[in-house]
Amino acid sequence: MYTDADAAALYDLVNRWDPGQWPSDAFYDELVGAAGSVLDVGCGTGAMLHLARAHGHRGRLVGLDPDPAALARARRRPDIEWVEGTAADARWDAAFDLATMTGHAFQCLVTDAELGASLAAVHRALRSGGRFVFETRHPQARAWEGWNPSAASGLVDAAGRALRLWHETEFVIGDVVTFTGTTATADGTVLRVDRTRLRFLAEEVLDAFLTEAGFMIEARYGDWDGGLVTGTSREIITVARRR
Structure with a gap:
């Protein structure tokens, strides 16, 4: 967790x-x-x-x-x-x-x-x-189109854990975008997924x-x-x- x-x-x-x-x-x-x-x-x-x-x-x-x-x-x-x-x-x-x-x-x-x-x-x-x-x-910039696992970033957190982070768009309804933010280990094991909605x-x-x-x-x-x-x-x- x-x-x-x-x-x-x-x-x-x-x-x-x-x-x-x-x-x-x-x-x-x-x-x-x-x-x-x-x-x-x-x-x-x-x-x-x-x-x-x-x-x-x-x-x-x-x-x-x-x-x-x-x-x-x-x-x-x-x-x-x-x-x-x-x-x-x-x-x-x-x-x-x-x-x-x-x-x-x-x-x-x-x-x-x-x-x-x-x-x-x-x-x-x-x-x-x-x-x-x-x-x-x-x-107009349609930022959500760039939110996908291919844009994952890697880093080491304050506790020394090597992590991968990425966002992924789930769906767009009108001006509301629903997406997830995933925190995983360096080998891809998912530790946490947070779902968010934003209005553009x-x-x-x-x-x-x-x-x-x-x-x-x-x-x-x-x-x-x-x-x-x-x-x-x-x-x-x-x-x-x-x-």
């Missing part, structure tokens, strides 16, 4: 938060550093907020995530608030200058009801003029949800260098402001 705690530790190894290496991390790191108070929705193991505090952020930092194993790792840093729950569970009222959803976590909001409730809760948690910043994979929203659909929740679009980028969304963009990066 590869436990939830093992998986959380592996996530940190595979997805190191490093603004010096990854433009996406640098993009968020700058926003967090400039905000007086931050709510990180879907914070996972808390790496973004850990680094912000380590670099001297003095304001309120709160991480919200439904995964107890991820939060157990996040709580290694006690000078940040960690809350177990989903985006829709957010119960703050005008408490934050900035809310974020990194790592394509926004795409885990699959149904219209989830999207509506989550955006309403994030909107309520922000102060007037506060910003909600997140990214989604652009559906077109810009106009995304913007309708944001408008309905009371947000205005302040900025929209197609890459982490601030380029416009084009016919070849792989990302939809959104800066939305609470009206």
Whole structure:
């Protein structure tokens, strides 16, 4: 068995938060550093907020995530608030200058009801003029077509185990993609399979949800260098402001 705690530790190894290496991390790191108070929705193991505090952020930092194993790792840093729950569970009222959803976590909001409730809760948690910043994979890039065992990667985890990791698309219904993530030994013995659904929203659909929740679009980028969304963009990066 590869436990939830093992998986959380592996996530940190595979997805190191490093603004010096990854433009996406640098993009968020700058926003967090400039905000007086931050709510990180879907914070996972808390790496973004850990680094912000380590670099001297003095304001309120709160991480919200439904995964107890991820939060157990996040709580290694006690000078940040960690809350177990989903985006829709957010119960703050005008408490934050900035809310974020990194790592394509926004795409885990699959149904219209989830999207509506989550955006309403994030909107309520922000102060007037506060910003909600997140990214989604652009559906035109059809990222799911590259998710198959032939793209498996190998690595050694923190416990010294040699592993193979891969994603495999199961089916696509409308704008929702269902896929599995497999963790196996180097010889292919499967240790763990996790099934996930992600929603790939077109810009106009995304913007309708944001408008309905009371947000205005302040900025929209197609890459982490601030380029416009084009016919070849792989990302939809959104800066939305609470009206």
